[in-house]
Amino acid sequence: MLEKHLDEDDLARNLRADVRAGLTADPRWLPPKWFYDARGSELFEEITRLPEYYPTRTERALLEQHAPEIARITEAKTLIELGSGSSEKTRLLLDAMVAAGTLGAFVPLDVSESALAAAVTALTGAYPGLSVHGVVGDMTRHLHHLPDGDSRVVAFLGGTLGNLVPAERAAFLTALRDVLHEGEWLLLGAALVTDPAVLVPAYDDAAGVTAEFNRNVLHVINRELGADFDPSAFRHVALWNPDDEWIEMRLRSLRDQRVRIPDPGLDLHFPQGSELRTEISAKFRRPALAAELSAAGFTARHWWTDPADRFAVTLAEAA
Known part of the structure; x- marks a missing residue:
């Protein structure tokens, strides 16, 4: 199933606006x-x-190692992924959460309708007992369209948070907290400051x-x-x-x-x-990232990183 909040006209309009703003700055x-x-x-x-390019394989290794623990801690009934793309890494979470016996739905959100449609088709076939509900939308504008529920986990992986400047990060994290209930979770992948x-x-x-x-x-x-x-x-x-x-x-x-x-x-x-x-x-440092999450209404509960301390996966609870 696909729920669309963006179409080609929206994308063209947004591109024109960004080009005008950015190239005249x-x-x-x-x-x-x-x-x-x-x-x-x-x-x-x-x-x-x-x-x-170490971030993707490092994050994947962390998810492989800790997905069962994440599933146990969160007891997720719904997994939401922002900027899902092909949702390949997310299968590690889906496998663990399905195995834990709690997960009933997966909601990927992405701006690309074609990538999302392919992912929904593939995941529906791979997880026949799971409700897969794709949302075509922009994570900075359409969070309020995410389906409500309880025991939701929002996965925001790949270090994508780092593509936002600090003011944008604060606005995004606050908007995300606003659509979650107390006790629900944000699973965040973040690249760390390391040797240039x-x-x-x-x-x-x-x-x-x-x-x-x-x-x-x-x-x-x-x-x-x-x-x-x-x-x-x-x-x-x-x-x-x-x-x-x-x-x-x-x-x-x-x-x-x-x-x-x-x-x-x-x-x-x-x-x-x-x-x-x-x-x-x-790139982030643990105290500063915890402070950004706290300012938006999240409490960082768990922190996993690789031996070289180059990438972290953080599980933060909506406070």
């Missing part, structure tokens, strides 16, 4: 959600398999896959808004911002160039060396 920026058309999603799946010599290559791999992924946002704008970006005229840049403790991905203009975007009617000058920020990926 100083410094210029675009939100990372526009990486993920079909090609972008394929590239990201390839990134997760690269030797440099490890961090930066994870976002600037030797094979150039991340570079192609980064430039894909320009292909999306060309196709959807009729722009004339030359993606090959932009270099992928990844750097560690030690003050904000996040990775920044940027596109740097290799030459002086003009770009026309007919809809929404922009004529832009990109001087050689000028940059466009396409993503931040904040």
